[in-house]
Amino acid sequence: MTVPIPITESDLHAWVDGQLPPERAREVEAYLASHPDDLRRAETWRAQKQELKGLFDPVQDEPIPAQLLREARPRRPWWAERLAAGVAIAVVSGAAGWGLRGESVAHSAAGAAPAPGIVQVSAFAQRAAIAHAVFTPDQRRPVEVDAAHEDQLVTWLSNRMGTPMRPPHLQEQGYVLEGGRLLPGGKGPVAQFMYRDPAGRRLTLYVSNQLGDIAEARGPASRPANGETAFRFAREGEVNVFYWVDGPFGYALSTEADKGELGRVSGEVYRQLTAHR
Template identity: 35%
Template sequence: MTVDRPITEDDLQAHIDGALDPKREAAVERYLAEHPDVARRIETQAGQRAALRAAFAPIAEEPLPPSLNLDRLIAARRRPAVPTWRAAAAAVILLAAGGTSGWLLRDTLATPESGVTALAREAADSYAVFAVDRSRPVEIRAEATDQLVRWISNRLNRSIAVPDLSASGYRFMGGRLVPTPHGPAGMLMYDDDRGTRLVMLVRPMEAEQDAPMAPSRNGDIAGYTWAQGGLGYSLVGPAAPDVLHPLADAARRQISGAI
């Protein structure tokens, strides 16, 4: 007595492809009749297969490109290698093209920003992340300014000072350490109690360790950035430049007197 072997997934997929011999096909059909849940799955897969074949039929019926003709491929493999002088000429052309492309793309592939330009962008990025945070914009609040100053000074290995801008209507909120591409920086935040916040970023400078105050703009964020004694400072915010510039001047005077 011959016992039919169990129906496997391979049998079911071969059934979809129409690749079973008549005896095995009959066994699979009996199995599907006894297992309607499997039959529904196989019917769905068969429908998907038919849809794919219909979608790609026009491409499948296209003639094979001449470049993929087997005789052409064999002939290309047997063709002698390119003479040395031709290869050398091609290398020279590629090198020249590469040099020209490099010159044309010199601005795109330029060295990343450095100095006060980089600091201004980093300050704007810190503003975009933290100034909009209404729950925890700063890590250490103004009530613990001494602790904040020690924390930032220790991480920067430089003593920092916190300017007082209250005379100009901006109270000190507190601050935190933030990462930058040039190492850690101290972020100080101010608020005018009407929803406008300012951020001052301070960090050691590898380039432009002493630089005059310069304006900047990154999107809607204006700023004034300078460096003195190896530390860079950037005061940024949404305030108009004629409002922000006096605040930056006041901060610089206080920092100069404190250092």
């Protein structure tokens, strides 16, 4: 039996904008036929779109006033604004990203002693930290598909990623799954799973199987000579990240918890992921 891919808010917006493939559009229309509240929301967006079109179409081809061109200044990217307000993370170099400091920590599956060393932190870890900081403060819609529909979440992400995607279960570590979402990575889609502890603190697992992302996460020396998996630690502001490459996947675990807690949970995530291969 094929599990249907859930209809997300992104699908509704794409339907309003006429950007869905015909088959997906029919699925959305069938969903809206039985969900009048969402249909009203979509129709409201459509009406707003038409009002804006009528308002701005007459002036969209007019030249930009010279005064505005003189006063224009470069602005930080959208995620920098959100991060500065939400977690007070310092953003540097405009759209170039963050300056992160990292440590390389080599572990065996049995939990060998770490060997710290300063390394250049990858863009992969930066994107994982940014995604964590942007979505974890959201109280209304932190995930696209919640844990109550885990089967649908797994099917949807597996289809979009082109490989089986199943979130680790971390109840024994004190974290329950809230759900997940699909995000843009460096070269293609990535998955983000979100967890919460009893105090409301969130933890996210960022997963990619894109070659470009994995090359970034691997870095110049991500695997020790003895063949053990190399975990790397990065910290900026309140966000800590453990990230590593294992087989065809890159993983990054992000949280505001301390390094010891992050390492403890990372070990269990690694154990579950390797056990299911």
